Amino acid sequence: MSSSRSRPVIVWFRRDLRIADNPALTEVAATGAPVIPLYIHDPALDGRPMGAASGWWLDKSLRALATELEERGAPLLLRSGDPEATLRVVINETGADAVLMNRMFEPAAWERDAEIAHGLKADGVACRGFNGTMLARPGSVRTGQDAPYRVFTPFLKALLDKAEEPAPRDGPRTLDGVAGLTGEAVDDWGLHPLRPDWSTGFDWTPGESGAREALSRFLAGPLTVYGEGRDIPGEDGTSRLSPHLHFGEISPWRAIRAARQAAKDGRVPGKQAEKFVSEVGWREFSTHLLHHFPYMAERAFRPEFEAMAWRDDGEGLEAWKRGMTGYPVVDAGMRQLWATGWMHNRVRMIVASFLVKDLLVDWREGEAWFWDTLVDADMGANIQNWQWVAGSGADAAPYFRIFNPVTQGEKFDGEGKYVRRWVPELAGLSDRWIHAPWTAPTEVLAAAGIRLGRDYPAPIVDHAMGRKRALDALEQIKSARDKD
Template identity: 70%
Template sequence: MGSDTARPVIVWFRRDLRLAENPALTAATATGRPVLPVYILDDDGDGRPHGAASLWWLDKSLRALDADLRQRGGRLILRRGNAEAELLRLIEQTGADHVFMNRRFEPDAFANDADIAHALKAEGVECHGFNGSLLARPGSVLSGTGKPYRVFTPFMKALLQDLPERPETPVPATLILPAGPSSEDIDTWALHPSVPDWSQSFDWTPGEVGATEALTAFIESALADYAAGRDIPERLSTSRLSPHLHFGEISPRSVVRAVCAASIQGHVAPAQADKFITEIAWREFSTHLLHQFPFMAERAFRPEYDNMPWRSDPEGLKAWKTGATGYPLVDAGMRQLWATGWMHNRVRMVVASFLVKHLLIDWREGEAWFWDTLVDADLASNVQNWQWVAGSGADAAPYFRIFNPVTQGEKFDPAGRYVRRWVPELRALPDRWLHVPWTAPSAVLADAGIRLGHTYPRPIVDHAEARARALEALKLISVRPMDEEGV
């Protein structure tokens, strides 16, 4: 295959679908060799297959990355199958003797990466792994006793206090991108839904350019009022960066750097920037926890909660999934999720609480539905947030904290704009009864064109009764307190 300098190196893209601030790509280009950008769709290599909404996003993100590479004279080589086998095929076809990749930290994916690295080394191929998805690599943020944090606040303080300063690394100025071997056609992967195409109302711009635009728009229009605005579901006051971060179209370092710059330059108050950075730290906390405690993807982090007497309620679960619970805020959230692949964070907490507290349905049922329907479905964040609501996670909300969907709606959607958008059959109902339509006088319902039980469901469970049932269930398990450091 000629001299070593003529041998290409492989950059194995996974959840780092960007060119800027990409340590694996930066290191690969620093070799001065031709770079082969590769993406392998391995249905079994991640431990859990992508959900349907994630596949929709992946399709668009891969196309965007390929377009960015083509502007620089190259292309993205696509393969589908066992990742180790496909890499070995590419190595045999091209003579590549180095593979650069940004590590994945979910337990199964992390172990799979290690196995592949060992297999390649046995073939004389060096694997170089980097952290391109987190502010700090799991295992690097530990307590004074050398143990993982189980409580968020001390974790966040340690994370941000010890965060090393790193210069910005833009798209490499020189990318040597040879034509390379054959690539599969992404159209044949059929990642976009077709029969039916349930994504027609999705309003997203996947890809690195879309991620950068989303960050800019957030800083310019919503960051200044983030602390309060983030709780109002009708407003565009959250960053909507979560799917871009999950697929690595932008790095968390780039996000934090831009938010800090806006604060330093006086565009936003430091408290607003700090509040948003707290959310980035929570994402880190989730990933560190899952990496260090792999069992929490399937079992309660706090083992006593595995004894919860969960109910089997197929009809209740179906009503929850389809936004037909009779509680307007819950139904609005579930319909927003189906229509857009995303749900406002405040509403996520309410709908999750409703499932596990009001219906007493296992949190894993909700986590599985979110995994399939969210464009930002991230294993660590999904599991951690569901366990937070269920009370079974690290530094979780107490189980007896049961969100009242009525008062949550009245507090955070007082004018009813969010509910009216996603539950249009209630649109003509006056504000006074919008979050409690079952209490409205018959004449008011008639004027609004509402027939309870026909055009809109009655509540599938009474709030007071459901709350009492949930608290009774809690008495059946022995909840142990967690110390401040949580170790």
């Protein structure tokens, strides 16, 4: 792009709601061209309707971005509707002759962007895409046989070998905006719940500054023991960066660079920093997989698992959603999710295993619930993680790996801190009984003020029975596959 431009350029924001390390915005600022920062509200931006918790986050993140852009001289223009039609309206209003964006890699979004770029270019409007969200562009990390990786460990090694770290950029301090444009208001979109407002317990600060605060908090504490601490749900041991990364309020490179710098400075052990890098790599792996294998959004990555004899258990599914299964660590996780829009990573695996294995409910039911209720609902990660637990995904845990919710609770929440916080009706039980209250003597339950079936449910399924049923279903798949 020429540095002597006078016609305005549209920067189309999507999953890159930040100023720093934003390649599209940096490119325009370097030319000195008038810039029109544009956000188009499309509820199906990822290719499927946005979840309610994601809408809550988007509401706050857009307000934060608008403030940052206003301070720099280029107000954020908000419009809603079909992306291509809306872009064309803004182009006609302003005479813009270029659209810059940071690419999205979800299959439907990728195809849509390609069609838009093709259409705009045919009409003489330049359209350029950048990688502002991933460590490496999907398609750039391939095996020696020029195929997508299906196993995480070699993918991570290849990713870290291949990916080129961009220079950090704080972003433009001033922008040449375009006056006189009228847009919509965030309030018009109804993203914040009102009646009822189920978000009153959401303790988050969406936006770029909130992302940096979260990173600073992580570096100062949890990262020092991250490898072990991230498995203890009762402690503050995780990064809590996932929603900030999903909405692009911070680049994954900035987060990795900060972690590695902390290790280099001796503030955290190098092993802990690299464990965090590998977790960012898992997010990357998930996005790359979905990009290469779009069908996994709807179907099992491993086709034989489409024959799984899932149960239609509406009551069990509802009890799981409400945190009323009778298994304390499962219920604690589901209640944390509803109250905060987030769930601890270890507990996500436990509750997913319970739904898919103990209840034998289709993983797609759980994936849909997480999509609606998680503030960090990322399509690639959500689908990949559920298929990982279900045994049907790439490099998945074997289906016969079935978490016992009692022993998982005892191992990772031995003092019951997590359960007592989220299942307060069990707070009076000692550590010995808190993860399996139905095994406690009657007098112990009475002393704790608990009547099973009234104050807290009895287990909705016997774990040993559910485990056997799940393994039997797996054997049916194996038998059918062997016959083929």
